[in-house]
Amino acid sequence: MLQHWLLDPQAVYLNHGTFGVTPRRVLDLQHAMHVQIERHPARFMARELMSLAPEPPEHPPRLRAAAGEVAAFLGARGNDVVFVDNASSGVNAVLRSLRLSAGDEIVLFDHAYGAVARTAAFVAREHGARVVTVPLPFPLENEATCLALLDAALTPRTRIAILDHVTSETALVLPLARMAALCHARGVPVLADGAHAPGAIEVDIPSLGVDWYAANLHKWAFAPRGCGMLWAAPDRREGLHPPIISWGLDVGWHQEFDWTGTRDPTPFLCAPAGIAFITDLLGAAAMRAYNHALAWQAAEMLSARWGLPWQTPDSMVGCMVTVPLPQQLGTTAADAWKLREWLLHERDIEVAVVARSERLWARVSAQVYNDMSDIERLGDAIAQAVSPPC
Numbered sequence: 364m365l366q367h368w369l370l371d372p373q374a375v376y377l378n379h380g381t382f383g384v385t386p387r388r389v390l391d392l393q394h395a396m397h398v399q400i401e402r403h404p405a406r407f408m409a410r411e412l413m414s415l416a417p418e419p420p421e422h423p424p425r426l427r428a429a430a431g432e433v434a435a436f437l438g439a440r441g442n443d444v445v446f447v448d449n450a451s452s453g454v455n456a457v458l459r460s461l462r463l464s465a466g467d468e469i470v471l472f473d474h475a476y477g478a479v480a481r482t483a484a485f486v487a488r489e490h491g492a493r494v495v496t497v498p499l500p501f502p503l504e505n506e507a508t509c510l511a512l513l514d515a516a517l518t519p520r521t522r523i524a525i526l527d528h529v530t531s532e533t534a535l536v537l538p539l540a541r542m543a544a545l546c547h548a549r550g551v552p553v554l555a556d557g558a559h560a561p562g563a564i565e566v567d568i569p570s571l572g573v574d575w576y577a578a579n580l581h582k583w584a585f586a587p588r589g590c591g592m593l594w595a596a597p598d599r600r601e602g603l604h605p606p607i608i609s610w611g612l613d614v615g616w617h618q619e620f621d622w623t624g625t626r627d628p629t630p631f632l633c634a635p636a637g638i639a640f641i642t643d644l645l646g647a648a649a650m651r652a653y654n655h656a657l658a659w660q661a662a663e664m665l666s667a668r669w670g671l672p673w674q675t676p677d678s679m680v681g682c683m684v685t686v687p688l689p690q691q692l693g694t695t696a697a698d699a700w701k702l703r704e705w706l707l708h709e710r711d712i713e714v715a716v717v718a719r720s721e722r723l724w725a726r727v728s729a730q731v732y733n734d735m736s737d738i739e740r741l742g743d744a745i746a747q748a749v750s751p752p753c
């Protein structure tokens with residue numbers, strides 16, 4: 364499968380999750396689209412790309428048509444989806460549109476992505492509100508623990524819960540629909556962070572019962588880098604603004620998000636091609652199944668190799684696993700970075716290494732261009748890092 368990407372065939376790339384890897388076919392289309400834009404930029408950008416008119420034009424502009432295809436992939440309606448540059452932009456839009464008061468609370472788990480936690484902290488401090496960070500054990504052996512801890516953290520002052528669909532460092536698929544139901548029963552709206560979800564796990568946004576869903580399409584859905592999306596329930600769009608205010612202010616939800624100043628629209632317009640790539644290569648279900656099986660096998664093989672327990676339930680694993688590494692490799696973020704750099708520079712292996720719960724962990728991404736030989740190379744390299752040859 365490697366031939367479908369520009370990846371260096373000598374390298375072992377086990378980090379699809381961090382920035383995604385764009386298939387050749389999608390890059391080719393993006394290049395062709397750049398050429399098309401440059402033939403007449405003003406026609407493309409001002410006439411074909413989007414419309415700032417309050418009423419939808421007879422023929423949907425290109426951005427709206429692309430949003431419709433992305434929405435269909437995620438079980439949603441095109442009208443309910445807008446493009447954003449990345450998941451960070453979607454999260455910023457929602458959090459920075461909140462009208463918080465002093466003493467209000469924003470709830471999230473300590474597995475939340477660092478940039479998202481910082482955005483929550485920024486917004487809270489602007490309003491004299493506070494962030495309630497709920498510690499979630501890792502390894503996490505069941506979904507019930509996560510639901511119980513969330514329930515215990517909600518108070519009458521909770522104004523929003525920010526919940527991951529798939530956590531970043533720990534690679535856990537969280538029970539988002541059940542968490543959202545729990546929050547709603549307590550009157551708390553939910554912002555879902557689905558940065559790692561589209562393409563990696565099955566996503567049907569409306570059935571999750573969340574209020575907002577921010578995600579990346581440039582990771583597991585193969586859009587060119589710089590392609591995120593935001594879904595908002597119809598009753599959550601009033602007062603919701605993108606992080607950049609531009610010409611669409613107060614015109615409508617699409618108009619505000621579709622134009623946030625001049626930028627390269629090709630990542631958004633190529634998002635349907637990323638989805639078509641999944642369908643044509645294997646089909647979404649078969650691709651997810653291959654990646655899940657490889658991730659699971661990687662976790663079993665690597666943890667057995669070090670005699671360390673692998674405790675994550677199958678239902679909480681998507682296309683990535685975060686597996687324990689031997690204790691001798693250290694415990695700190697500096698140790699994690701040192702090992703990651705050694706793996707890259709000395710063994711040509713790219714994998715995320717994180718420090719958590721008093722040890723190091725490797726977060727292994729499984730993508731169809733990987734197979735068990737990549738995992739074995741990682742295992743051998745770790746063995747050499749533990750006992751360097753004399």
Ligand SMILES: Cc1ncc(COP(=O)(O)O)c(C=O)c1O
Binds near residue numbers: 451452527531
């Ligand atoms: C869970 C999660 N949320 C948000 C983000 C932010 O994504 P981006 O940097 O594309 O905005 C990431 C990035 O990896 C992530 O893992």
